[in-house]
Amino acid sequence: MAGGAGRKPRGILFDKDGTLFDYHGTWGPILVEAAEMAARERRDLVPEMLSVIGFDPATARVAAGSIAGAGDTFGLVDAWITIAGGWERAALIAALDGLFIRLAPERSLPVTDLPVFFRGLKDREIRTGIATNDVAESARATILRFGLETYIEFSAGYDSGHGQKPGPGMALAFCAAVGLAPHEIAVVGDNSHDLEMGRRAGAALNIGVLTGTSGRDDLAPLADHVIGSIAELPALLDELGG
Template identity: 75%
Template sequence: MNAEDALRGVLFDKDGTLFEYHGTWAPILAEAAEVAARGQAALVPEMLEAIGYDTSCHRIRPGSIAGGGDTFGLVDAWLTIAGGWERAALIAEMDGLFVRLAPERSLPVTELPPFFAGLKDRGFVLGIATNDVEASARASLTRFGIDGFVDFSAGYDRGYGQKPGPGMALAFCAATGLAPHQIAVVGDNTHDLEMGRSAGAGLNIGVLTGTSGHDDLAPFADHVIESIVALPALLDGLTR
């Protein structure tokens, strides 16, 4: 592999990739539904089912709004069930709740500072692309001590569009001076891998710490690994 073709950047999804998805987001979304229902507790199970939260087992279905969507999709689903909100007001209410709760309650899949430091030591430029709100992403990076390792971050509201569109991956490339074929995209959802493919990423890697199984990810991924813990060894093997 010559220098121009070598992988030089890694763009991570956040939830389900750096943080365990079900344990982090199932309780947050349940609380969010209660807020959006405005005291109409009987509506909450229907609201959760509408976004792909399986209330029978407290798991989030792959490919659902809850599993990979953004606040716009969540709010639009809930407004069909729970009235009494202006769309913009409910978006602001939900994003505010996510900014407050996600950094506090996120469950990292590994010790993130040494993991990111190891990738930096290997010479990689690092980024985060999430369908969460940008302020929540930045607060989570600070909370877990990895903001100093991250060269780029974008949420759904940053202006680059939402996954599965290519905007956040292309913005990472533009911000860091890398060509798309020089980056790897790592995510737990087909939305992440579709973003990478549509942007022309050199490598798309699925992880199994989110809502998707191996069979969900394999058609879109060059590699599927158990978690980001296996990523350094994979990258080392590919770049030798």
């Protein structure tokens, strides 16, 4: 486990999908629809397109650390464009991002009552933000869809100009936005790239959750704590004195 396991955070930066929202239930159907759109009339290509990004249609599960589980639109496009063919790269990026902006907010399945959860963090005077490898507009729309705009002070996507995970840019931008130093924040996520972002940024705490694509063994080497879901986070904060 990483260092800093006993420090209480003044700010918490959350991953979105797999952390606040059940990953498989939310993104499995969206990825199938995205592959069908990218394949156009060649539906026979869809199984290969899903396999190459780490999605198994038979189980509707996404592999830990895969393009589907940890990547961004750039990764999807680079994996699919040579299979599907007939696309300009920029056009496929735009088409996929448009699909995600439309579908993700309305189909996201929260892992707990998010307004109650974030209200509890605000009552503790903890500043909160979201960092996702999804498109930024999708993240903003999801925040509004679930009535979280009162609580979440920062959100960033892969296209926000801070770089993509596992780079530290989004975590450092969160710190700048809320006026905290990296050693005063925690990062919570379901994938190694979330925790790597936190470690590279110098976050005090990196907390893994099991509501996404990764198992405990995947997360433990990078995490100070691994919990079942964010619903267990208040109890952990109590243990840390937060």
